[in-house]
Amino acid sequence: MQIINDPAQMQKTAESLRLRHQLIAVVMTMGALHEGHLGLLKIAREKAGTVILTIFVNPRQFGPDEDFHRYPRPFEKDAAMAKAAGVDYLFAPDADSMYSEGFQTQVNTGDVANRFEGEKRPGHFNGMATVVLKLLMISKAHIAIFGEKDAQQLAVIKRMVRDFNIGTRIIEIPIVRNEDGLATSSRNIYLSSQERQQATVLYQGILRARELVAQGMIETEKILEEVTAVIRSAPDATIDYTGIVDADSFAETDILHPNTLYRLLLAVWIGSTRLIDNGILEPLEQNTVPDA
Numbered sequence: 001m002q003i004i005n006d007p008a009q010m011q012k013t014a015e016s017l018r019l020r021h022q023l024i025a026v027v028m029t030m031g032a033l034h035e036g037h038l039g040l041l042k043i044a045r046e047k048a049g050t051v052i053l054t055i056f057v058n059p060r061q062f063g064p065d066e067d068f069h070r071y072p073r074p075f076e077k078d079a080a081m082a083k084a085a086g087v088d089y090l091f092a093p094d095a096d097s098m099y100s101e102g103f104q105t106q107v108n109t110g111d112v113a114n115r116f117e118g119e120k121r122p123g124h125f126n127g128m129a130t131v132v133l134k135l136l137m138i139s140k141a142h143i144a145i146f147g148e149k150d151a152q153q154l155a156v157i158k159r160m161v162r163d164f165n166i167g168t169r170i171i172e173i174p175i176v177r178n179e180d181g182l183a184t185s186s187r188n189i190y191l192s193s194q195e196r197q198q199a200t201v202l203y204q205g206i207l208r209a210r211e212l213v214a215q216g217m218i219e220t221e222k223i224l225e226e227v228t229a230v231i232r233s234a235p236d237a238t239i240d241y242t243g244i245v246d247a248d249s250f251a252e253t254d255i256l257h258p259n260t261l262y263r264l265l266l267a268v269w270i271g272s273t274r275l276i277d278n279g280i281l282e283p284l285e286q287n288t289v290p291d292a
């Protein structure tokens with residue numbers, strides 16, 4: 001595995017791989033690798049001859065009061081995990097090389113980025129989309145693998161790839177969870193052991209919503225009320241938002257229609273740690289009432 005820090009060198013390397021007809025897959029992360037990231041790398045390894053892993057804690061997608069400075073950066077451990085996962089190139093630039101003097105052009109994301117994470121974290125999606133676009137240009141990847149864990153991020157990226165005719169194939173993989181249902185996340189290390197136990201309420205909320213939908217409940221307000229009650233059962237949980245959206249368009253809906261996939265979205269503070277999670281909701285086929 002080769003470690004590259006310089007964007008120009010990474011881009012030159014990618015170009016020579018392309019000239020040698022290598023299929024390139026990229027996995028973009030902020031490091032502090034865990035099972036979720038390894039799941040993305042496994043698919044990358046299966047799909048392409050060359051795997052590029054990027055590790056970059058992107059300052060432009062963090063708000064002023066967010067955890068940019070304390071975000072974990074265990075680089076040596078990450079590099080060892082990347083090597084074991086079969087990564088060919090580990091691209092780990094610093095912020096100065098990614099945003100050199102005079103940098104001023106940004107991706108301006110649209111409607112899909114306005115609600116939920118976008119509303120709670122102003123500027124987050126523009127910063128995220130900008131760095132994803134840069135990493136796609138630098139890695140020259142044919143395929144990019146993302147996790148459904150960040151479902152709105154994925155929707156924003158898919159929209160950008162279509163809108164800008166980028167041509168990279170986007171592959172999404174399901175959420176990797178711990179045994180008790182908590183989605184693996186670099187931020188889970190912030191949780192105390194008590195908070196870690198309470199953090200399972202996000203997944204329990206998703207399971208409760210699925211149960212209600214399986215029983216035929218279709219009013220999203222009622223489903224969200226029940227999910228809220230489950231989450232509030234944890235004493236240190238504070239809900240940032242809950243929502244149910246069309247899984248493709250991310251549009252909100254009052255009623256679940258049959259033959260449509262929806263996504264329950266959750267952002268919850270457990271103490272001072274903000275966690276996000278989501279899950280697909282699949283309404284029952286409508287009962288067809290025979291004509292009298």
Ligand code: AMP
Nearest residue numbers: 028029030036146147149150175176184
């Ligand atoms: P991050 O390092 O948190 O920015 O995440 C990098 C990529 O890994 C994104 O595509 C995430 O959606 C994905 N990812 C993070 N956690 C998980 C998880 N638990 N399951 C699946 N994918 C994940």
